[in-house]
Amino acid sequence: QVQLVQSGAEVKKPGASVKVSCKASGYIFTSYAMHWVRQAPGQRLEWMGWINAGNGYTKYSQKFQGRVTITRDTPATTAYMELSSLRSEDTAVYYCARGFRVGAISAVGYWGQGTLVTVSS
């Protein structure tokens, strides 16, 4: 079965960077898009970007352009999201989420368990 297992909670100081990992299993890693979505406490889901796990193409939300980097390690079937220049407003649960269908990016079918990133001085 499809599983996305994320790395554990992080506490960072303002200005630092965080890198969250997402280990995928149960499907052909390179056939699906992987999105990153975050949710601040009590707030809406916010799309950050996605990566084509096959060819490495990335697309980032304008809001995060220049601060976010999404990468993947295909032998390790793991995707990564790094967010830099952290500020308190970046405190949120960060999810990796796989595209629902092969080659499609428009719907997210499987979600990781979420990683809480807390930014505090």
Next chain:
Amino acid sequence: QSALTQPPSASGSPGQSVTISCTGTSSDVGGYNYVSWYQQHPGKAPKLMIYEVSKRPSGVPDRFSGSKSGNTASLTVSGLQAEDEADYCCSSYARSNNLVFGGGTKLTVL
């Protein structure tokens, strides 16, 4: 990209139907048949309920249905049940390989 617009709350009694709207623009909802809906219970990851406007993934009850007219998509939950109480969020493909989410609607079963 701006978030899609959803009402903050909706409610209905058990057995009733409720419809939640999701309004975007011609650059997202209106321009593509790639609207999805997610259900999220507190403390849990979202669950895909509808994709490509009106298609249901395997295992999603047929009480959940989706539609679209112009720049507005809708999710209808028929025969409301207590377990349907959750947050519902729409998303849409947007121009140039972007994705955009709605603000979310809290559905209360009275």
